[in-house]
Amino acid sequence: MKSEKFTQSQYYLMLELLSIYVILPTILFLFSSLPVLPILWLVTFLCIRAILKDRTFDRSNLWHASVLKSHSKTMLIQFVMISVILFALVYLFMPELLFSLIRENPLFWLLIIILYPLISVYPQELLYRTFFFHRYRMLFTKRWQMITLNALFFGYMHIIFHNWIAVLLTIGGGFLFASMYERTRSTLLVSIAHALYGNLLFTIGLGAYFYTGTIGTIAQFFKP
16 A cells, blocks of 8 residues: 555545455444345445446546456466366365255256356446456555455455454455456456356355355245
């Protein structure tokens, strides 16, 4: 972060940042019965509404489909490599989880594959990448500082799942998505990547570490 003396507006931004990315996840962690997805949607709506009123915000960042052609190949190669590693780890150390959701609840797995990118991934990327990288850019002097803090905040949000595996996996994902967004400024591209990795986790069995609140309630209706 910037070393010079902070202005009053920068102190306000720091307080706002901590409220959204530290205090709110802590509240959701402490009160696990709260509906996570509706709260995510509401906070994301308010945050995006705020930056849409900012004339310095480039609205093309919300889509920016033009970067898909130049970056999709790299993204897919990276996805395949990481998929092989994660599959091998689950196969070797958690074989009982491998494809467990598909075997036990295929309908719910299919529902996740279809709806997860729309109702969870895109709102998360709007809040954690689009909003974060525009709203708080003045607090940082170096690219790596913003990427690192963003990844840590993204991982911290996943304390709501009450297990360390979800946090560690999403810190890693946070670095990947934050780096990608910082390079491309494409919420669409990062959301596609996020959806691929999220659906991968649910497919190979690691989705068991990502159930809580609203998702957990929905899952009850799809038990065989």
